Amino acid sequence: MSNYTKFKWLFTLLSTKEGRRVLFIPIIILIAFSGYTIYQMEFNSKPDRVEMQDGSGDILLTKRSEFSAIKLPKEVGEIRDIIGEDMKVTAYDVFVDTDNNIKSATVNIKADEAKAQEIIALYENKYSLEKDMSDWEGNAQGYDMSLYYDTNGKRIDIELKKISD
Numbered sequence: 001m002s003n004y005t006k007f008k009w010l011f012t013l014l015s016t017k018e019g020r021r022v023l024f025i026p027i028i029i030l031i032a033f034s035g036y037t038i039y040q041m042e043f044n045s046k047p048d049r050v051e052m053q054d055g056s057g058d059i060l061l062t063k064r065s066e067f068s069a070i071k072l073p074k075e076v077g078e079i080r081d082i083i084g085e086d087m088k089v090t091a092y093d094v095f096v097d098t099d100n101n102i103k104s105a106t107v108n109i110k111a112d113e114a115k116a117q118e119i120i121a122l123y124e125n126k127y128s129l130e131k132d133m134s135d136w137e138g139n140a141q142g143y144d145m146s147l148y149y150d151t152n153g154k155r156i157d158i159e160l161k162k163i164s165d
Helices: 008-014 017-043 078-083 113-127
Strands: 048-051 059-064 089-096 102-110 135-140 143-150 155-162
Touching: 008 017, 078 089, 078 102, 078 155, 113 135, 113 143, 113 155
Parallel strands: none
Antiparallel strands: 048 059, 059 089, 089 102, 102 155, 135 143, 143 155
């Protein structure tokens, strides 16, 4: 039995205008929904809001992108000012309390070794960070700041914790 006789019904369906519509319209709809889902996951900067179930009432604002850099949204407040708007952020996690006051944040910036040295020097001068064993620590606008460059992941990990008054 040849391949033509196995799929004769498909070729017959494709030979008519109505048959092509029956096959291609659902395929086009599926491609459109898939494209919208990819856009929402990768290119939309709005964070996912996750309420913590530990009884604290804290909310986690989180976003990750594998393909492209994302901008920090307005919801992260002063973290956006500390990090800077032109950094290539690939992921962030920001913990806020019930009144939307930021408690802590973790930001990952994509950077090769040369770019990482530039970024670290910029933060070192701006926030007078001091080098420990493998990371830099200091204070930035009311937050304890810790920078670490991950050579395997080619990214800078920045951790910020609100200084308690």
